[in-house]
Amino acid sequence: MTPRIFISRDAGAVAVGADEVAAAVIAAAARRGVAVDIVRTGSRGIYWLEPLVEAETANGRIGFGPATPGEAGGMLDAILDGKPHPLGVGLVEEIPWLKRQTRLTFARSGIVDPRSLDDYRAHDGWLGLERALELGPAAIVEEVVQSGLRGRGGAGFPTGIKWRTVAGTVGPQKYIVCNADEGDSGTFADRMIMEGDPFVLIEGMVIAGIAVGATRGYVYIRSEYPHAIVAMEAAIAVARRGGLLGERVADSGFAFDMEVRVGAGAYVCGEETSLLESLEGRRGIVRAKPPLPAHKGLFGRPTVINNVLSLASVPVILARGGAFYRDFGMGRSRGTMPIQLAGMAKYGGLFETAFGVTLGELVDDIGGGTWNDRPVRAVQVGGPLGAYFPRALFDTPFDYEAFAARDGLIGHGGIVVFDDSVDMAKQARFAMEFCALESCGKCTPCRIGSTRGVEVIDRIVKGEKREDNLVVLEDLCNTLKFGSLCALGGFTPYPVMSALTHFPEDFGAAPRRLAAAE
């Protein structure tokens, strides 16, 4: 039998040489005169082992990693002869880092051929759509409400409630817009889905369309994701040919079609109303709400806007039931969260698990601390608007409310790890500067306040009237927090104030007022 060898085409794997490894394996096979079947998959998300080469055996897939082109011949011999190899990691499913995960949304990523609808179906794809068609629109919405799924884009708004609003709004045309702008630092889960299991996103969008009565969809993908754009466009074409999209979805009476739109390259274009402006061909400026996009969204029509992960979680919810999904998690954070370990994490990658795991478990145990073995000093959770947490807060469970109670946010699930060489005053300044650079300019606290904020932090660090300037900074942060139209201005105080509160020593002599508050 022709050996089947799996190598990721995911951008993260390609960045560390997966294409070269694939070419070297093909060349090594040609030199040996053996035929091999190379399948280019997405990534399993075990980035610290990429490029990961996997081969099918009677017991499951065995892996080799991080693979190099120079080892291609040796790995191939090991696969052909069933012999050990220094890069061998054994059965991939048994790697503890993978085995401890609960993969619901990422069940297929790294396993299937992302361009094959047959492979998708062979791995339980399309079951959610079949069940959705049995249930009908109203019951689909209720199933998603029951699942407790909350938006994975950052705000954590209940997805089912959003869908119920759009379903109940009358309009001659409704839309499903998928937010794939993924601008948060340390995040890559949306990209991984689009490159590794694009049909699950398409299926989720189709189900959303049926649920709310929308027949058209758009995936707004950031321009910095060329591989994901190619992967989604290819998958949409295959889905059309395979009957997952079109006038009669899966031979039903429902129509749904979709296309890719490339983002305009601004962080604020990920904010839902700014994204709609951009989709309509204008500059990405935030719209005042109301009206909500659910009532008047794209081209003034009722629109569901959801993050990639929210939509990609819908097929498993439909296939296995809202109650099944709801069973995972804690408090009001139900289901699983694809957490992304980044920055200086030793074992960086995608770790999907039920809500409730503590930050310490994620950073120390799963992430393995830092790659240079220096102590972890701080982590930023939830992207550039997320708070910096010190080790003292590592007992915080991964849960929307638990993070909010400690003035933090889980956002899109990205964790950026910093070692003890980090300068937290520089990080605070960077947060303000980021806001100044990315502000859409619509409201004054954000447009002007962020620039003044950078200046004030500079004065504090220089020791110029430190006490007075600390008061000004806190005042400015409150103005941003309560006076901004959207969360870009509204949440910039979180990284700034958390850096000041938890790491006062980096801002010169320990600021008395804040140090006392500790």
Ligand SMILES: Cc1cc2nc3c(=O)[nH]c(=O)nc-3n(C[C@H](O)[C@H](O)[C@H](O)COP(=O)(O)O)c2cc1C
């Ligand atoms: C400045 C800013 C940037 C945002 N960027 C993204 C993004 O890149 N991706 C995303 O899904 N949501 C982003 N959001 C959140 C969206 O506005 C919106 O809440 C989300 O797309 C809704 O989908 P969900 O309910 O599935 O999370 C951003 C919000 C703000 C304020």
Ligand code: SF4
């Ligand atoms: S807070 Fe900033 S990004 Fe948001 S609307 Fe106001 S100016 Fe624009």
